[in-house]
Amino acid sequence: MPAPNATRRELLCGGVLATVGASVLLRPAAAAAAAIAPAPTDAEVLLGVLGIEQLVVIGYRDALGSGVLSAGMSRQLGGLLSQELEHVAILERELRARNATVPAQPTPAVAQVALLRHHIRINPQQLRSQRQWLRLLIDLESLAEGAYFSAISKLQDSSLLRTSAEIMGSEAQHWTALSATQHHGDVGKSVPYPFVQGSP
Amino acid sequence: MAGAGAGTAALVAGCGSKPLRLKIRSGSKVGRADVDVLNHLLDLEHYAAAAYTAGIPLLQRPMLKAAQQFLGQELAHAEALSELVRQAGGHPVKPRSRYELGQPRGPGEVVALLQRVELAQLAAYVRTLPELSFGKVRSAVAAIFANDAQHLAVLGSPTGTAPVSLALVGS
Numbered sequence: 466m467p468a469p470n471a472t473r474r475e476l477l478c479g480g481v482l483a484t485v486g487a488s489v490l491l492r493p494a495a496a497a498a499a500a501i502a503p504a505p506t507d508a509e510v511l512l513g514v515l516g517i518e519q520l521v522v523i524g525y526r527d528a529l530g531s532g533v534l535s536a537g538m539s540r541q542l543g544g545l546l547s548q549e550l551e552h553v554a555i556l557e558r559e560l561r562a563r564n565a566t567v568p569a570q571p572t573p574a575v576a577q578v579a580l581l582r583h584h585i586r587i588n589p590q591q592l593r594s595q596r597q598w599l600r601l602l603i604d605l606e607s608l609a610e611g612a613y614f615s616a617i618s619k620l621q622d623s624s625l626l627r628t629s630a631e632i633m634g635s636e637a638q639h640w641t642a643l644s645a646t647q648h649h650g651d652v653g654k655s656v657p658y659p660f661v662q663g664s665p
Numbered sequence: 666m667a668g669a670g671a672g673t674a675a676l677v678a679g680c681g682s683k684p685l686r687l688k689i690r691s692g693s694k695v696g697r698a699d700v701d702v703l704n705h706l707l708d709l710e711h712y713a714a715a716a717y718t719a720g721i722p723l724l725q726r727p728m729l730k731a732a733q734q735f736l737g738q739e740l741a742h743a744e745a746l747s748e749l750v751r752q753a754g755g756h757p758v759k760p761r762s763r764y765e766l767g768q769p770r771g772p773g774e775v776v777a778l779l780q781r782v783e784l785a786q787l788a789a790y791v792r793t794l795p796e797l798s799f800g801k802v803r804s805a806v807a808a809i810f811a812n813d814a815q816h817l818a819v820l821g822s823p824t825g826t827a828p829v830s831l832a833l834v835g836s
Contacts, residue, residue, distance in 0.1 A: 551832035610811065618804040623795035627836075630794050630807050634787065634814035634834030641815040652731040652819060659741035661811035662804075 507625055508565040510616045514629070515556045515568065516579070517612040522549050523576050524605045527589050528598040538595055541646065542602070545639050552632050559625060583608055583664070599647045606640040610663025637661045695802040700755030702793045703746050706806065709786050710743040711760040713813075716782045719766055720775035728776060728820075735779075735816045742809045749802065776820055783817040786810075791835035810835065 525546040529539060557567045571579065577588065585608070587601045613633035620626045641655045648654035695703070717736035724732050747757035769775045790810035797803050814834045 548832035614804050614808060614811075617794075617807045618799075618801045621799070626795045626803070627791050628833070630791055630810055631833035631835045633807055633811050635832055637811035637814045638818040638834060641818050645819070650727060652727070652734050656731070656734060656738070656812070656815045656819060659738035659812055660745070660805075660808040661815065662808050 505619055506563075507620055507622050508560060508563040510619045511556055511560050511563075511625075512565065512568065514612045514616050515553065515560065516571075517583075517609055518549065518553050518556060519568075519570055520576055520579055520583075521605045521609050522546065522553060523570070523573075524589070524602055525549060528602060531592065531598060533593065534595050534598065538599075538646070541642070545642065548635055548639070552635070555628060555632070559628075596647070599643055603640060603643045603647065604664070606636055606643060607664040609636040610640060610661055611665050612663070614662045615665075633661070636663075694798055694800045695749050695753045696798045697754055699797050699802060700750055700753050702796050703750045703753065703806075704755065704758045705793065706786075706789060706809075707743055707746040707750065708758050709789055710739055710746060710809075711758070712764055713782050713786060714739040714743060715760065715764040716766055716779055719764075720769065720779060723769060723775045724772050728772060731819050732779065735819075738812055738816070742812070745805070745809065749805065780817065780820050783813055783820060786813050787817065787835040 525542055528534065529542055529546065534542065560567050573589075580587070585601070585604050587597075587604065589601065592598050592601065610633060613629050613636060616629055617626060617633065620629060640661075645651070645655035714736060717732050717739060721729065721732050721736065750757040766778060767774075769778050787810065790806065790813070794803055794806060794810070797806060817834070
C-alpha cells in the first residue's frame with residue numbers, strides 16, 4: 466500500500482503504475498492500431514508538449530498566488546516560472562513558424578480535467594500548505610519531463626530536437642530543485658534515478 | 666590527478682533504470698550507424714566516472730554524498746550506452762587506463778572539475794542527439810542527458826541543493 470503522501474513518481478516506481486512505454490501497455494488491438502497510424506508532424510508533437518507546459522505555468526502561478534509560500538519559496542518558484550514561460554515562448558514561436566495555431570491558455574476547469582487525465586488527482590483549490598503546493602509542482606515537472614521524453618522520439622527537425630532536449634534538461638533540473646527543497650537537500654531524493662523519463 | 670578507469674561496481678539501480686533497460690531490450694531501433702555516436706558518449710561517461718572516482722576522496726558532506734550518488738548513476742549511464750552499442754552490433758569502448766584530470770587540491774577544485782565534466786557531457790549529448798536513429802534510442806539517450814543536467818544543478822550549489830539558472834540546459 467503506497468504511503469498516503471507518496472508523490473506520483475514514488476507510486477510509479479513502487480510498481481503501482483508501470484512506467485514502461487505505451488507500446489508495451491496497450492492491448493494488442495490498440496497496439497496494432499497505433500502501429501499503423503501515421504507519424505505525427507513536428508507541429509502536432511509540439512502542440513502536445515505545449516499543452517503540458519501550459520499546465521505547468523498554471524501550477525506555478527497558482528502556487529505563487531496561494532498566499533501560503535514563504536518569501537524564499539516565492540523567490541525560488543518565481544525563478545522557475547520565468548524559465549517555464551521561456552519554454553512556452555519557444556514552443557509558441559516554433560508552432561507559428563510551422564503555420565500552426567497556438568492554443569490559448571486553458572481555463573481552470575479545463576486544466577483540472579487535463580490534470581486528472583494525466584493521473585494527477587491533486588485539486589489546486591484544496592491546497593493549503595507550501596508542502597502540498599510543492600508536491601503538485603513536482604508532479605507537474607514529472608509530467609513535463611515525460612512530455613519531452615516522448616516528443617524526442619518523434620521529432621524530425623534537428624534544431625527542434627536539440628531545443629527539446631535542452632528544455633527537458635531544464636525540467637529535470639526544476640524537478641531536482643523542488644525535490645531538494647521538499648526533502649531538505651537530500652540528494653537521494655532530489656536525484657534518485659540515473660535515467661529521467663518523467664511521467665506519462 | 667590521473668584517475669584510473671572506473672570499475673564496473675554495483676550500481677545505484679534506481680527506479681528509472683529498469684524501465685529504460687526494458688525499452689532498450691524491446692527494440693529502440695538502434696542501428697549500426699549509431700555506434701560511433703554512442704561510443705563517443707560512452708567514452709565521456711567513462712571519463713565522468715573516472716573524475717568522480719578520483720575526486721570523491723577530496724570531498725566532504727554534503728557534496729561527498731552527492732558525488733557518490735552521481736558516480737553510481739554515471740556507471741549506470743555507461744552500462745546503458747554499452748548495451749545500446751551491443752544491440753547495434755558494435756563493440757562498446759572500454760574505460761581508458763588513465764585520464765588527465767588536472768591537480769585539484771581541495772573540495773572546491775574537485776567540484777569545479779566535476780562541473781566541467783558534466784558540462785562537456787551535456788554539450789556532447791545535445792550536439793549528437795539528432796545524429797542518432799529516429800525513435801526511442803533518442804529518448805533513451807535524452808533520459809541520460811537529463812540526469813546529467815540534474816547532476817550539474819546540484820554541483821552548482823555550495824550546499825549541494827539545487828539552484829537552477831538556465832531555461833535551456835546544454836546550449
